[in-house]
Amino acid sequence: MTTRTRSKLKRTAIAVLVAFPAWVASGGGTFAVAQDSQPAETQPATPATAAPASGPDVAGELKQLQQSIEAQAQVVAEHSQELENERAALRQEMDRIAALEACTRKYRMLPGTP
Secondary structure, three states, X not given: OHHHHHHHHHHHHHHHHHHHHHHHHOOOOHHHHHHHOOOOOOOOOOHHHHHHHHHHHHHHHHHHHHHHHHHHHXXXXXXXXXXXXXXXXXXXXXXXXXXXXXXXXXXXXXOOOO
């Protein structure tokens, strides 16, 4: 299960990192519709000059997003390790209980025991 969770998280992170630049390049969704619906006189004459100014912002946002995803992946990995440790402890307890039950059965089979 931990492998499945990690792989799903990685796939999600990759999908976000791949899709986000394309979404920003297309105008960012509804913002592009609002910008296109303005009359031609109010739109900037050189839209290409606005794109480089937002480039560092996008790169910064992508870096923050990547750091956030990596931090979340680390938390998931830590939680998965804790769960695995708890499972191992439970297995040991179950084995100990089974051994005690086996001893109890042997004791009951001895002659002269009630």
